[in-house]
Amino acid sequence: MEYIQQQFVQIFGTEWGAMLFSLATNMTFIFAIVIPLLLGVAYLTFAERKIIAYMQIRVGPNRVTFFGIPWLRGWGQPIADAVKAIMKEIVIPTGANKFLFILAPVLTIMPALAAWAVIPFSPELVLADINAGLLYILAMTSMGIYGVIIAGWASNSKYAFLGAMRSAAQVVSYELAMGFALVCVLMMSQSLNLGDIVNGQQGNSLMNWYWIPLFPMFLIYLISGVAETNRAPFDVAEGESEIVAGFHVDYSGMAFTVFFLAEYSNMILVATLTSLLFLGGWLPPVDMAPFTLIPGFIWLLLKIAFILFFFLWFRATFPRYRYDQIMRLGWKIFIPITLVWIVLLGLIMQLPESMRDTFPLNIWF
Amino acid sequence: MNFQDIIFYIFAAILVASALGVITARNPVYSALLLVLAFVTCAGLWLLLEAEFLAITLVLVYVGAVMVLFLFVVMMLDINLDQLREGFWRWFPFGAIIALVMVAEIAMVLMGKHFGLEEMPTPEPQAADYSNTKELGRLIYTEYVYAFELAAVLLLVAMVAAIALTLRHREDKKSPNPSRQVKVRKEDRIRVVAMPSEKKE
Numbered sequence: 119m120e121y122i123q124q125q126f127v128q129i130f131g132t133e134w135g136a137m138l139f140s141l142a143t144n145m146t147f148i149f150a151i152v153i154p155l156l157l158g159v160a161y162l163t164f165a166e167r168k169i170i171a172y173m174q175i176r177v178g179p180n181r182v183t184f185f186g187i188p189w190l191r192g193w194g195q196p197i198a199d200a201v202k203a204i205m206k207e208i209v210i211p212t213g214a215n216k217f218l219f220i221l222a223p224v225l226t227i228m229p230a231l232a233a234w235a236v237i238p239f240s241p242e243l244v245l246a247d248i249n250a251g252l253l254y255i256l257a258m259t260s261m262g263i264y265g266v267i268i269a270g271w272a273s274n275s276k277y278a279f280l281g282a283m284r285s286a287a288q289v290v291s292y293e294l295a296m297g298f299a300l301v302c303v304l305m306m307s308q309s310l311n312l313g314d315i316v317n318g319q320q321g322n323s324l325m326n327w328y329w330i331p332l333f334p335m336f337l338i339y340l341i342s343g344v345a346e347t348n349r350a351p352f353d354v355a356e357g358e359s360e361i362v363a364g365f366h367v368d369y370s371g372m373a374f375t376v377f378f379l380a381e382y383s384n385m386i387l388v389a390t391l392t393s394l395l396f397l398g399g400w401l402p403p404v405d406m407a408p409f410t411l412i413p414g415f416i417w418l419l420l421k422i423a424f425i426l427f428f429f430l431w432f433r434a435t436f437p438r439y440r441y442d443q444i445m446r447l448g449w450k451i452f453i454p455i456t457l458v459w460i461v462l463l464g465l466i467m468q469l470p471e472s473m474r475d476t477f478p479l480n481i482w483f
Numbered sequence: 484m485n486f487q488d489i490i491f492y493i494f495a496a497i498l499v500a501s502a503l504g505v506i507t508a509r510n511p512v513y514s515a516l517l518l519v520l521a522f523v524t525c526a527g528l529w530l531l532l533e534a535e536f537l538a539i540t541l542v543l544v545y546v547g548a549v550m551v552l553f554l555f556v557v558m559m560l561d562i563n564l565d566q567l568r569e570g571f572w573r574w575f576p577f578g579a580i581i582a583l584v585m586v587a588e589i590a591m592v593l594m595g596k597h598f599g600l601e602e603m604p605t606p607e608p609q610a611a612d613y614s615n616t617k618e619l620g621r622l623i624y625t626e627y628v629y630a631f632e633l634a635a636v637l638l639l640v641a642m643v644a645a646i647a648l649t650l651r652h653r654e655d656k657k658s659p660n661p662s663r664q665v666k667v668r669k670e671d672r673i674r675v676v677a678m679p680s681e682k683k684e
């Protein structure tokens with residue numbers, strides 16, 4: 119590393135060499151995050167199809183394989199799907215606004231990938247260790263909605279526009295509940311830095327993680343996350359039975375796949391955030407010998423996979439919500455609960471130390 | 484010119500261009516989207532000024548929420564440009580006065596020497612671990628607590644007023660009430676009747 123830095127300084131001079139070196143290292147980090155993420159997205163679609171298939175007593179994709187190896191049957195499916203999507207023509211409808219039509223998928227995937235910049239994967243491994251990490255993530259995820267709205271409007275189709283409006287209203291309302299749940303987390307950890315939030319959950323076991331003192335917030339965050347990513351049972355934005363496929367009904371080929379990639383990488387992002395904020399991130403469930411030997415990164419991956427399994431399970435289990443029920447759940451149930459919990463948490467934190475020590479079984483405050 | 488200056492000029496150029504686009508674009512949807520771009524580049528400029536909390540909040544509040552609703556409304560409007568132009572000369576003096584005030588303000592900043600700008604020295608750059616958010620929170624809840632509470636109450640009043648002005652209860656409308664629907668239990672709707680099975684002849 120130092121040697122490469124010296125080479126940069128020699129070639130480009132002292133001032134520019136350092137700048138270009140940091141640019142080059144950051145680009146390397148970005149690729150190191152984005153490429154595994156996109157692979158993860160590809161295999162998440164495969165996992166989804168397989169898991170839902172088994173839940174419905176089917177087999178799922180079981181044909182495409184690598185080099186004819188029989189026990190890898192089905193594992194080539196995501197690659198085959200990607201190749202198919204790249205080959206297909208991107209049809210632009212006649213009445214569509216061409217520029218915005220092409221811009222919409224780009225605007226969807228951009229924030230979905232940009233939010234990953236501040237995610238810590240282990241105590242040291244983080245691309246941008248900024249103080250306001252949590253706020254940054256909120257800001258980035260709230261920008262994802264533009265792609266959906268613009269796609270709906272630019273397609274010049276009633277179904278697409280209806281889907282976009284549903285999605286926009288839903289995402290804006292659930293963002294509030296999500297933000298309030300995150301306020302509780304930052305009150306507990308007294309920091310907006312994701313690494314500090316995980317370190318604040320350090321203790322002897324999984325009892326120290328924030329999912330116990332903030333249990334309602336944990337559930338609300340998870341459910342709002344499902345709603346934010348427009349996944350079943352909150353997928354009225356797509357609602358095949360009513361508005362065909364919602365905002366991306368006129369998209370084909372790679373343009374459609376980019377929406378798909380954004381949706382799945384947002385799913386992985388929500389799962390990662392849930393495991394970082396409520397399930398102790400890279401901390402092992404019990405601070406003892408066999409568990410501490412496994413590296414923290416593996417624990418984080420296991421937790422992400424656990425939460426993602428819930429996403430798939432929800433989709434296989436629940437019927438789609440009706441639109442007014444979604445709005446009622448967001449505004450009339452989640453937001454009041456989060457507001458009450460914020461006040462309650464503030465009261466507990468303001469109690470004198472001696473009084474907090476008298477709580478039975480207290481390890482959090 | 485170093486790296487930061489280059490970034491500043493790029494952001495500033497995009498900001499000026501997009502702000503000009505907001506008022507010149509013919510399509511209102513383009514105007515709204517260019518305003519979004521202006522907000523984002525403005526947030527970038529604030530990041531260069533080490534105001535990361537304000538920059539992220541700008542994106543979160545204006546880009547993430549306010550402009551989404553704006554775009555929502557603009558997309559559904561069928562705007563007639565001729566009708567809008569009619570009012571142009573009526574409002575022109577008003578706009579011109581505001582523009583003049585802004586020009587004067589910018590002139591005062593640019594010609595700071597004549598207005599005693601050197602009495603306000605440029606702030607020192609802060610260390611990397613300096614938390615903007617924490618400092619802002621401390622000031623809001625200690626020194627400026629009354630101003631902050633007043634602003635909060637003002638917003639609350641505006642919100643309540645907006646709801647009170649637009650909320651109408653219509654009696655002739657038939658819509659389901661989800662709360663009541665969710666509360667329904669099996670016993671409310673169906674009655675299980677025990678029927679002895681009939682005997683075969």
